[in-house]
Amino acid sequence: MWTKPWTMKEGFVIGGGLIFAGLMLELSVGPVVWEAFAWPVNGIVLAGFLAVIAVIFLLRKRVYAFRFIGTYQAAIPTLVYAVLLTIIMGLTRQTENGTWLNNMLAFWPFVLIYVYMTVILGVTILRRIVNCQLSTASLKRDIPFLLNHLGLFLAMTTATLGNADMQRLKMITVVGEPEWRAVAQNGAIRAMPLAIELKQFIMETYDDGSPKRFASEIQILTKSGKKMETTVDVNKPVEVDGWKIYQYGYDTQMGAMSQISILELVSDPWLPLVYTGIYMMLAGAVCMFVMGRREGVRREGGKEI
C-alpha cells in the first residue's frame, strides 16, 4: 500500500476514507442542506469548484495524490462506490424529510463520492484538452471523449447546483377568474409575474372510462404586457417569460365538469446549461455507437485516462 504507483487498492481506500469522512460530517453537522445553495451561493460554489479542479490539475506534477486523481485507478473505485451507494438508495424508501439512507441525496457519503467523481471527471477533461492536438487522429479520439465526459460534467454540476434555484409552484385557476397567486412547495403563497384565467377545463375519456385527455384552455397575462390564449395539455406545457406551465390536476369529484384546473408553474434558470450537457452526451453516444471501441478510445501509454 501507498508505494508508487498507486493501484486500485489505494483508490478504494481513498473512496472509503471519503465515505468515512461523510459519515462524520453527517453525525456532526447533519445532512446536506441543498436549499442553502440558492443564487448567488451556487455560482460562487461552482467557481470555487472549478478553481479547485484547475489547481489539482496544475499541481499534478508536484503532488502525487493529485496526479493519481486523473487515473483509471482512481476513477474505477469511485464508480464502484457510486454504484453501491446508489444501489442502497434504490433499495431504501426515499423521503424528503428522511434521514441517512432514507434521504440519500442529502447523505454526506453519497454526496462526497459523487463530488469526488466529478473532480476526477474535471481533471481528466482538463488534461485531455491540454494534450489535444489538431490532427485528425487526435480529434477523432478527443472530441467523442470530451462530448461524453464534459457533457456529463456540465450536466451533473449545473443540475445539482442549479436545483436550489428551481421554482415549482401550483396555481389553482378557476373559470372566469384571473389568478396570479401560486403555492410554493413549502406551502408559502407567492404573487407571480403572470396571471392566468381558466377558460375551460377539458377532460376526455375512452369508452371504458379511463382518462384520454386532460387540458386547460387558458388566457395568460404577463407583467411584461403579453396577452395570450392557449391550451395546456398533459405532456404539452406552455412556456412564457421563462416559466413553463403544466397541466397538473383538477377537481376529481367533478371530473369533466370541473370548474377548476390546477396548473404547475416551473422556472429553472440553469436549464440551458444542463441541456447543453445532455445534448453533448447525446452526440457523444452517437459517436460511441458509430466508432465502437477500437477507434473511439486509446490506451494512453499507461495509466492516465
Add this chain to the structure above:
Amino acid sequence: MTWEEFIYFAIASVLLWAVGAWAAWKEKTAVAYTSTIAGLAIFFSFILMMWISLERPPLRTMGETRLWYSFFLPMAGIIVYSRWKYKWILSFSTVLALVFICVNLFKPEIHSKTLMPALQSPWFAPHVIVYMFAYAVLGASAVMALYLLCFKKGKVADEEYEITDNLVYVGLAFMTIGMLFGALWAKEAWGHYWSWDPKETWAAITWFAYLVYIHYRQLPQQKPRLALWLLILSFILLQMCWWGINYLPAAQGSSVHTYST
C-alpha cells in the same frame, strides 16, 4: 390484429431467423441476410398491425415491450453480423428472441386500447424503443460473457473480449440515448428532467455499472475474467431497472413509471 394471430407471425419469423442462423454457420452470407431480414419484416408487420388496431404504439405493457425486445434481438444480431461477421451471433439472437416470444405466447398480458395522457408524447416511442434495443445488445454481451466464463474450453482469445467490448459500447450508447430521451421527455411531462424516481435511480445504477466495465477494460493490467463477471452483474442490475422494481417494496407507490392500471 390481435394477440390471437401472434403465434402464426411468431412461427414464421422464428423459422426464417433459424434458417438465417444456419446459413451464417455455413457461411452463406446472402441467405443469412435475406432470411433474417424477411423474418424481421414479418415480425415487424405484426407490431405495425397491432399498433394500428390498438390505435396507439404497442409500448405500454410488459408484454408489448417484450414484443419489441424479440424484434430487436435478431435486428441487433444482423447488425453485429454485418459489422463483425461473427457467425454464431444469429443463432444466439434467434434463441433469445424465441425465449421472449414464448413468454408472450404462454403469459400474454392484458393489452387494452387505452393510453393514458401521461404517455401520449412523441418521446414515448423513441424512449422505449431505444432502450429495448440497448437491452437486447447488452443481453447479448451478458450471454457472451456467460459463455466465455462457463462453457468455453481453453483460454479466451483477445478477439473474444473485443466482441463483448463492442457489444457493450453499442449497448451503452443506446442506453445513454434512451436515458437522455427519457430526461428530455420527463421535463415536458413532469416538469423536471431527473427526479430520482426509483426507475431513474436504477437506470443510473445500471449506467454507472457499465461505465465500470468500460473503464476497467482500459486498464493495462487487468483480470479479464473479473471484467466478464462485471458484465453479468451489470445485466442483473439492468433486470432490476427493467422489471425488478415492480416487485421492490421500497419502490411501491413511489414510482411514476408504473403504468399498469
